[in-house]
Amino acid sequence: MRAVRPAPSSAEQSTSLAAESPSVVRNFLNSRGSGRLADASFATLMLICASTIFLIVLFIFWILIHNSHLSLVAFGWKFFTREAWDPVSGDFGALPFIYGTLMTSLLALAMAVPLALGVAIFLTELCPRPLRAPISFLSELLAAIPSVVYGLWAVFVLVPLMRDTIGPFLAKTLGWTGFFEGPNFGVGLLTASIILAIMILPIISSLTRDIMTAVPNSQREAVLALGATRWEMIRIGVLRNSRIGIVGAVMLGLGRALGETMAVTMVIGNHPDISKSLFAPGYTLASVIANEFSEATGDLYYSALIEIGLALFLVTIVVNAIARLMVWAVTRGAPSRVS
C-alpha cells in the first residue's frame, strides 16, 4: 500500500492551496495498518457478547428442567393442564396459575395500552412545550417506584375502593355478563390487573413516546398537506410508521406484567381457582413461587414449584412468539420503517 505513488514532479506542487505532497497527513494515514485484525477481533468480541445471552437462556432452561425432574416424571406434560394443587397429598398442576398469570396480564394490557398510547400521543403531538418535560418526568418516575410500594398502595387504597365502590357498581351494571359475579372482597383478579396496568403504563408510554418522536416530520407534513385532520395525521403519519416499535413496547410491558410478583401477590387473593368472575381470588405463577417456595416441604412439592417456574418461562416464550407472528402477519411485504 505504501510505495505505490510515484514521486510528484515539482510542477504539480504549484498551487498554493495544495497540501505538501506527500503530506504529513497522507504519510501518517499510509503508515496505518490494514485494519483487518482490528475488524476481525472486534467482530469476535461482539459475537462473544451476543452468545452470552444465548448461554444464559440455555443455562436457565437447563437448571429449571434439571431441578423439576421429580415433578416432570410424576406428572409429565399433563402438569401444565392439571387443575390440582394439593401439597398435602402431593398432587400438583399448573393450570390455575397459568390462567391467573395470562388473565391478569392480558387484562392489564387491555387497560394500559390505550392509556399509554394516549399519553404518548399527547406528549409528542399535542402537548404544549412547557408541559412536555414535567409530564414525561412524572410518567418515568412511576416506573421507578418499587413494586412493593405499589402493593402497599393497592392494599390500603385500591382494595377498599374495589370492595366498596367500583366492585358494587360493576356488579350492578355489568353483572349480567358473568364477569362480575359472586362475593367481592376487594382482592382478586380484577384488582391485580388494575395494579399491573398502573405499573406497566409508564414503560409502555415512555417507549412509545420515544418511537413516535423518531418519526420524521416530513411524514407528518405529507399527511397534513393532503388535508388530514390532526387525528388522521397521527393515525397515518405517526402510528402507522411506529407500529412495530409500539408492539415492541407493548411486549416489554407484557413481559413485566407476566413476571410481576410482589404487588400482585399482595392483592390477588392467592387461591388456585379458575373462575369466570373477575372478583374471584386467583393465583399467578410468580406469586405461588414467592409465597410457597420457603415452605415447600418435600422434594415433589419443591420440584413442582420449580416446574411452575418452567411454566412461566414457557408462557413468556409462547406469548412473545405469538406477538412476533402477529407483527409479521401485519407488516408482511411492507417496509418496517421510514428511512
Added chain:
Amino acid sequence: MGVGILVEDLNAWYGSTHTLQDINLHIPANHATALIGPSGCGKSTFVRCLNRMHETNPIARATGVVKMGDVDIYREASPVEIRRRVGMVFQRPNPFPTMSIYDNVISGLKLNGFRNRRVLDETVERSLRQAALWEEVKDDLKKKSGASLSGGQQQRMCIARALAVDPEVLLMDEPASALDPVSTSKIEDLIFQLKSQYTIVIVTHNMQQAARVAENTGFFLNGKLVEFDSTHKIFTNPRDKRTEDYITGRFG
C-alpha cells in the same frame, strides 16, 4: 496528488439484479471525470465500487479488477486501507450532528488516531479553504455544530471532511443535486480548483455540470458504459447514437 484508476471487466449485482455489466475504463490521474446517464443506469453503483462501499450492502457483490495506482483494491488491500486513500462526498450532506465544524472536518484523522494539534489546525484551515467555506465559518469552528449550517455549507463541509485526509481520489455522487444554484456553482468552482491535485470522479444528472467541470465524460445506460471520451467529444460529436439521444434530451 491523485492516482489513476484502471477498471477491468467490472460486474456488480444487487441481489439478482445485474447493475453493472463488463465495465472497462481508465480514469486519468489529477483530472475530473464525469459520469452521466439516466436514473438507475448504474453510475452510482460504479463509484461505490471504486472505494468498496458497494459491498457494505449485504445483498451486493462485485467481480472484476479495479486498480488504484498499482494496487488492485479488491485483492491487494483491505476496504479500510482503500477508503483511507479515497474521499467520498454523498448526494445529501451527511455531517455528524453531534460534532462541531472543527471535529467534523478532522473526523477522518481523529478516528485514525492522529493527534498533532498544529497539523490538525492547519488541516482544518486548508480543507475549509479548499472547500471555499473558511471565511464563512472561521469564527465558530468549535462553537457550532456541523448540522447548524445551511445545506450548501454542510455539503462544502463534507467536501472539506473528505479533503482533510489528503486523499488521492475524490468520489462525488451527485454532490450538488440537493443544493440551490448558488451553492451548486460554488461546488463546481471547487471541483474546477481541485482537479489539478486530486483524481475526481463525479456522478451528475446535470449535463451542463459535466460539461463545465470535467475533462472526460462517461455515459452509462442500463448498467453498461456506452461511451467514454473527452467531454468535448461526448457533447459535440458522440460516436454512439444512444449518447447523442441522451445529451440532446430525446430520452432520460
